[in-house]
Amino acid sequence: MTTLSSSGVAPEIKTMRMCFYGAGSMAEAIVRGLLDRGLTEPGQIGMMNRQNAERMNELSTRYGIVGALTDADKVSMLREADIVFLAMKPKDAAEAIRGVRELLHPGQLIVSLIAGMTITTLETLLGKPMPIARTMPNTSSTIGLGATGISFSASVSDGQRQLADTLFQAVGLTAIVEEPMLEVVTGISGSGPAYFYYMMEAMIAAGTKLGLSTDAARELTLQTVLGAAHMVKATGEDPAELRRKVTSPNGATQAAIEKFDEYKFTEAVLSAVTRCAERAMEMGAEIERNAKS
Structure with missing residues (x-):
C-alpha cells in the first residue's frame, strides 16, 4: 500500500545534527531543500566525501555547512550525528560502509540514498541492527519538485518515519511504500x-x-x-x-x-518501466554479492 504525503513537520529537526557521507548532486539537493524551507540551520549539517576537498570547500562556501576535510573531522561528524545520510556511489558503498560502521550506533537514523542497496544488505554491512530509511529520490529533487519513495526497516519508530518523510518533503513529494515496491518506484519516478x-x-x-x-x-x-x-x-x-x-x-x-x-x-x-525495475533488482543483487564477499 502506498501513502502519499505532502505536509507535516517534525519540530525536533532543528535540534538534530545531520551528516552526509557523499556530496553529489542528490545530497546537495536535500541540503538545499532543508535550508530553503528553514527546517534546520547550516551549522547542523555536516558533509564529507572520500577525498575531494575542493567539493567540500565549494559546498561550505555556498551553503555555510560544515565540510569535513580531515579524518578526525569525519570520525567526530559520523559519531555525533543524529541522522546519517549514506549518499556514496553504489560501486563504492560496501567498502565505505564497512570502513565506518564501528563509528555508527543504534541511536542514529540511517538514511540510504544508495540505488539498489536493500535494507537487508545494508544491515549486513552495518553489522548491527539500526533504524534504516531506504529512499529512492529522483533528479527533480534538485529544483524542489522531486518524487521520493521511502521504505523502512523494522526498527524504525513512528517518530523516525515522520522525520524521514519530512526530510524528503523538503525536496518534493514522498511515497511511503513496502520495500519490494521501491523497484517499481525506480521504474516510475526514479528514472x-x-x-x-x-x-x-x-x-x-x-x-x-x-x-x-x-x-x-x-x-x-x-x-x-x-x-x-x-x-x-x-x-x-x-x-x-x-x-x-x-x-x-x-x-x-x-x-x-x-x-x-x-x-x-x-x-x-x-x-x-518493467525492465527498469528488473535492472534495479539486478543491481541490488550485485551489491549484495559484493557485501558478502
Missing part, C-alpha cells in the same frame, strides 16, 4: 524524468525536421509538457480524461494517437 526528456528530444527533433527552428521547437515542446503536467495537477482529472477532451473524433490529435497505438506506445512504456 521517470529521463523518459520525458527522451520524449521531448523526439518532439524537438520532429518539429525541426518538419521546418521549425530548433529554438521554436524546443520552447513549444517545453511549454507543452509543462502545461500538460500543470493541467493534471490543477484539475485533478485523470490524464485519460484530459486526453479524451482534446481528442476530437477523426481529428488531428486522434490521428496522432492512432500512430502511437500503431507503434504500441502503451506496451513500450510498460516494457520500459
Whole structure:
C-alpha cells in the first residue's frame, strides 16, 4: 500500500545534527531543500566525501555547512550525528560502509540514498541492527519538485518515519511504500524524468525536421509538457480524461494517437518501466554479492 504525503513537520529537526557521507548532486539537493524551507540551520549539517576537498570547500562556501576535510573531522561528524545520510556511489558503498560502521550506533537514523542497496544488505554491512530509511529520490529533487519513495526497516519508530518523510518533503513529494515496491518506484519516478526528456528530444527533433527552428521547437515542446503536467495537477482529472477532451473524433490529435497505438506506445512504456525495475533488482543483487564477499 502506498501513502502519499505532502505536509507535516517534525519540530525536533532543528535540534538534530545531520551528516552526509557523499556530496553529489542528490545530497546537495536535500541540503538545499532543508535550508530553503528553514527546517534546520547550516551549522547542523555536516558533509564529507572520500577525498575531494575542493567539493567540500565549494559546498561550505555556498551553503555555510560544515565540510569535513580531515579524518578526525569525519570520525567526530559520523559519531555525533543524529541522522546519517549514506549518499556514496553504489560501486563504492560496501567498502565505505564497512570502513565506518564501528563509528555508527543504534541511536542514529540511517538514511540510504544508495540505488539498489536493500535494507537487508545494508544491515549486513552495518553489522548491527539500526533504524534504516531506504529512499529512492529522483533528479527533480534538485529544483524542489522531486518524487521520493521511502521504505523502512523494522526498527524504525513512528517518530523516525515522520522525520524521514519530512526530510524528503523538503525536496518534493514522498511515497511511503513496502520495500519490494521501491523497484517499481525506480521504474516510475526514479528514472521517470529521463523518459520525458527522451520524449521531448523526439518532439524537438520532429518539429525541426518538419521546418521549425530548433529554438521554436524546443520552447513549444517545453511549454507543452509543462502545461500538460500543470493541467493534471490543477484539475485533478485523470490524464485519460484530459486526453479524451482534446481528442476530437477523426481529428488531428486522434490521428496522432492512432500512430502511437500503431507503434504500441502503451506496451513500450510498460516494457520500459518493467525492465527498469528488473535492472534495479539486478543491481541490488550485485551489491549484495559484493557485501558478502
